[in-house]
Amino acid sequence: xxxxxxxxxxxxxxxxxxxxxxxxxxxxxxxxxxxxxxxxxxxxxxxxxxxxxxxxxxxxxxxxxxxxxxxxxxxxxxxxxxxxxxxxxxxxxxxxxxxxxxxxxxxxxxxxxxxxxxxxxxxxxxxxxxxxxxxxxxxxxxxxxxxxxxxxxxxxxxxxxxxxxxxxxxxxxxxxxx
Amino acid sequence: xxxxxxxxxxxxxxxxxxxxxxxxxxxxxxxxxxxxxxxxxxxxxxxxxxxxxxxxxxxxxxxxxxxxxxxxxxxxxxxxxxxxxxxxxxxxxxxxxxxxxxxxxxxxxxxxxxxxxxxxx
Numbered sequence: 001x002x003x004x005x006x007x008x009x010x011x012x013x014x015x016x017x018x019x020x021x022x023x024x025x026x027x028x029x030x031x032x033x034x035x036x037x038x039x040x041x042x043x044x045x046x047x048x049x050x051x052x053x054x055x056x057x058x059x060x061x062x063x064x065x066x067x068x069x070x071x072x073x074x075x076x077x078x079x080x081x082x083x084x085x086x087x088x089x090x091x092x093x094x095x096x097x098x099x100x101x102x103x104x105x106x107x108x109x110x111x112x113x114x115x116x117x118x119x120x121x122x123x124x125x126x127x128x129x130x131x132x133x134x135x136x137x138x139x140x141x142x143x144x145x146x147x148x149x150x151x152x153x154x155x156x157x158x159x160x161x162x163x164x165x166x167x168x169x170x171x172x173x174x175x176x177x178x
Numbered sequence: 179x180x181x182x183x184x185x186x187x188x189x190x191x192x193x194x195x196x197x198x199x200x201x202x203x204x205x206x207x208x209x210x211x212x213x214x215x216x217x218x219x220x221x222x223x224x225x226x227x228x229x230x231x232x233x234x235x236x237x238x239x240x241x242x243x244x245x246x247x248x249x250x251x252x253x254x255x256x257x258x259x260x261x262x263x264x265x266x267x268x269x270x271x272x273x274x275x276x277x278x279x280x281x282x283x284x285x286x287x288x289x290x291x292x293x294x295x296x297x298x299x
Contacts, residue, residue, distance in 0.1 A: 006253040013249065018242065025237035039241050046245045047252055117231035124232065138193065139228045145195055164189050171224055 013053050017046060020062045023141055024069045030136045031073040033125060037080075045072035060147065067151045070133065077129075084129070116174070123173040131166035138163055179207040184214050192221050 017024075024045065028038035049056075049068045056064060077084050124132060130152075137143045137151060148159045184207050190196055191204045208218050 010249050010253055014246070018245075021237045021242060021245075022235075025241065026235040029235040035238075038235075039238060039244070042237065042241060043245055043248055047248050050249055050252055117227065120227050120231040121233065124228065135228065136232075139225060140232055145190075145193065160189060163193070167189065167221065167224060170228070171220065174224065174227065 009053065010050075013050050016056070016061045017049060017065050020065050023062060024065055026140065027066055027069055027133070027136065028073050030125075030132060030140075031070070031129060032076065037076070041072050041076045042069060044076070045069040048072060060150070062141075063143070063147045063150045066137070066141070066143075067153070070151055074129075120170065120174050123170050126173075127166055127169060131162050131169065134159060134162040135166040135170070179203050181207075181211060181214055184208070184211075185217070188214070188218055188221060192218065192225065 021042070024042050025038055028041045028045070029035065032038045032041060045065070045068050049065055052068075124135060127135065133152060134148060137148045143151065145156050145159050149156045152159065154162075184191075184204060187196065187204075191201060191208075194201075196204060208215050
């Protein structure tokens with residue numbers, strides 16, 4: 001009865017993964033910066049996760065799926081926007097990382113921002129991906145350092161330094177508020 | 179506690195990553211230090227700003243059904259997933275079947291021979 005086994009496997013996958021769909025989508029949206037692209041990447045990541053579902057062990061399902069979504073995002077960016085690719089597992093110095101930010105945001109766009117909060121939102125979007133994902137996972141997904149390290153595949157020390165650099169960059173840019 | 183000990187770990191304090199006892203020591207220092215106090219206040223303002231500024235991205239309603247559909251298509255393309263059973267299980271099942279068939283056959287023969295040897299009245 002092959003179809004019963006398939007249905008059970010799929011149903012179990014949906015029970016484990018779908019509760020974290022909003023978190024998965026939000027991470028993809030922050031990394032791709034586009035609604036439709038984020039949805040495509042999450043769908044692709046879910047199919048990928050389903051293929052490897054046999055290797056999933058009971059535990060932190062949110063970190064597990066976010067890790068796969070994050071990887072799918074970077075694969076997608078590499079295929080579709082190669083100019084934005086930055087090294088993932090190595091850290092440039094604080095200034096080097098900031099300078100390597102994709103030029104998606106120009107100075108005029110920043111000056112035109114009307115509210116401080118909108119300005120801050122755009123500053124977050126302009127962070128280089130390794131700093132952006134660290135701040136999003138910490139402040140918006142409320143993951144702890146150990147979980148962020150798990151999702152991003154770097155040591156906890158690197159998570160700490162990325163968060164520190166992300167905050168320093170945001171404070172510098174968020175004039176008069178930091 | 180000295181500023182030099184506190185400053186490098188302000189982020190960890192803010193993120194609730196310090197042990198309870200250490201966190202209490204930090205709090206004491208931050209309440210009284212004219213340099214570190216404003217520093218943690220600025221970090222807290224930034225955190226508050228980030229949480230208010232960031233859009234609350236939610237998965238669109240149709241994404242859930244798109245994913246369910248993609249998963250069904252995926253299982254249809256890989257029908258072997260439902261059949262996967264460990265080798266020993268398949269072996270045990272075949273042994274069981276063999277025993278069942280064997281014993282059933284034996285019983286048939288036995289019944290038959292009992293019937294044949296029934297005393298006739």
